[in-house]
Amino acid sequence: MTFKQKTYRYYVQLVQDRIDVFRDMIVALTEDSKNDAKGSAGDKHETALSMMHLEQEKLNTKLKEVITQKAILDKIDPCKIAQTIILGSLVKANGIYLYMSLALPKINIDGVNVIALSPQSPLGNKLMGNVAGFTFEINGTTYLIEEIL
Numbered sequence: 001m002t003f004k005q006k007t008y009r010y011y012v013q014l015v016q017d018r019i020d021v022f023r024d025m026i027v028a029l030t031e032d033s034k035n036d037a038k039g040s041a042g043d044k045h046e047t048a049l050s051m052m053h054l055e056q057e058k059l060n061t062k063l064k065e066v067i068t069q070k071a072i073l074d075k076i077d078p079c080k081i082a083q084t085i086i087l088g089s090l091v092k093a094n095g096i097y098l099y100m101s102l103a104l105p106k107i108n109i110d111g112v113n114v115i116a117l118s119p120q121s122p123l124g125n126k127l128m129g130n131v132a133g134f135t136f137e138i139n140g141t142t143y144l145i146e147e148i149l
Contacts (some may be wrong), residue, residue: 003089004149006079006109007099011116014104020115022063053059069102075081076101083149086128087119090149094141100124 001009013128033052054146076088092097097114104116126136127145134145 001111002078002149003109005078005099007090007107007114008073008076008088008107010107011099011101011104012070012073014107015066015073018066019063019070020080022059022066026056026059026063029059069104073100085128085148086129086130087147089127090114091127092147092149093143093145095146098123098127099126 003093018046029052033049033056072087078088080088082089085100087099087100091100097112097115100119101116103118104119106113106115108114117127117135119125120126122138123143126138126143131147132145132148136143
């Protein structure tokens with residue numbers, strides 16, 4: 001498995017883990033509200049159910065966001081190598097590995113740090129469509145695209 005494929009798999013697993021956590025939290029809240037409904041009465045009961053419902057709505061919103069992220073990752077072919085930077089490219093610029101996908105946490109693969117960038121970010125936007133050897137500047141820092149994996 002290539003470095004790029006390992007990076008892709010790690011990010012897919014990261015997003016899938018988030019989906020699983022949110023789903024588990026929603027199920028737990030649903031169970032809690034069912035159990036609370038059996039043993040409570042009065043205003044306290046209504047307030048508790050309202051709070052649980054609001055929390056469940058927040059979790060559902062976050063779950064939808066993460067499912068959307070998963071859908072974007074699912075569009076990426078980790079085996080595809082392009083001459084220009086596209087969604088799914090792993091780019092080495094200034095000695096830093098940048099994975100063009102989504103804004104996700106920095107990870108470490110085989111002792112190498114990788115930063116996931118959204119193509120809509122300022123740096124991602126400058127990278128998209130360019131080739132190895134291209135130089136550009138952002139916020140006073142000059143970047144050189146060394147390699148596209």
